Amino acid sequence: GNSVTQMEGPVTLSEEAFLTINCTYTATGYPSLFWYVQYPGEGLQLLLKATKADDKGSNKGFEATYRKETTSFHLEKGSVQVSDSAVYFCALSDSGEYGNKLVFGAGTILRVKS
Amino acid sequence: NAGVTQTPKFRILKIGQSMTLQCTQDMNHNYMYWYRQDPGMGLKLIYYSVGAGITDKGEVPNGYNVSRSTTEDFPLRLELAAPSQTSVYFCASSYNRGRGETQYFGPGTRLLVL
Numbered sequence: 673g674n675s676v677t678q679m680e681g682p683v684t685l686s687e688e689a690f691l692t693i694n695c696t697y698t699a700t701g702y703p704s705l706f707w708y709v710q711y712p713g714e715g716l717q718l719l720l721k722a723t724k725a726d727d728k729g730s731n732k733g734f735e736a737t738y739r740k741e742t743t744s745f746h747l748e749k750g751s752v753q754v755s756d757s758a759v760y761f762c763a764l765s766d767s768g769e770y771g772n773k774l775v776f777g778a779g780t781i782l783r784v785k786s
Numbered sequence: 787n788a789g790v791t792q793t794p795k796f797r798i799l800k801i802g803q804s805m806t807l808q809c810t811q812d813m814n815h816n817y818m819y820w821y822r823q824d825p826g827m828g829l830k831l832i833y834y835s836v837g838a839g840i841t842d843k844g845e846v847p848n849g850y851n852v853s854r855s856t857t858e859d860f861p862l863r864l865e866l867a868a869p870s871q872t873s874v875y876f877c878a879s880s881y882n883r884g885r886g887e888t889q890y891f892g893p894g895t896r897l898l899v900l
Contacts, residue, residue, distance in 0.1 A: 676828070677886075690843065700810055704886040706886050708891075709890060711894075714890040714893055715790070715876055715891035715892050715893045715894050716829075716878075717890075717891065718888045718889075718890075719889075720888055721888070722886075723885050723886035759826075761829070765886070765887070767883060767884075767885070772880065772883045772887050772889070773816070773827070773831055773834065773844065774819075774821075774831065774889060775828075776828030776829045776830075777828050778826060778828045779826075779828055
């Protein structure tokens, strides 16, 4: 079946450091790929997405490129801020008859220190 | 728009009790989903729905029931609570099921079964 593997955390960085969170996937078809972010005490919200190979999703300084050859969708940001502290989830969508089923990775906690 | 709302925010249940988790969306979305999030794990799909009267099982449906009588509401029912159902429950919705469709999440319900 489909699955998503992302790097374990927590990841602790100083403000303005470079961020990479690795994500790889296994899928039988051709999925869409997502990064969702969960800030403390809140629900998940979409950070960025990509729907086909070599697409780059970007938002709020974060970027990720859909790499079909390496089945990866790594999240990057050039300079993190304290406000980026959150849990980041990589996910893929598996279209079922009754809706897009999202398959999530375990999540990576990011802590940014000032 | 309030988006996706969930009640209650937190609940403690005794083993064998039953309860209903409420979920409402005001975005006129056709598709709705229930996920559970266990500590250190990604979200897992419990049930989903394409519209009033149409639901289908996700990855972990055992011990739960759903109904969808209106577009706005998608309640999740636990009939005989068990400690294994201690988790955080998220409701989500999406307008369509197209490739790359974004799901919008509620703030979650934290359930503790003792």
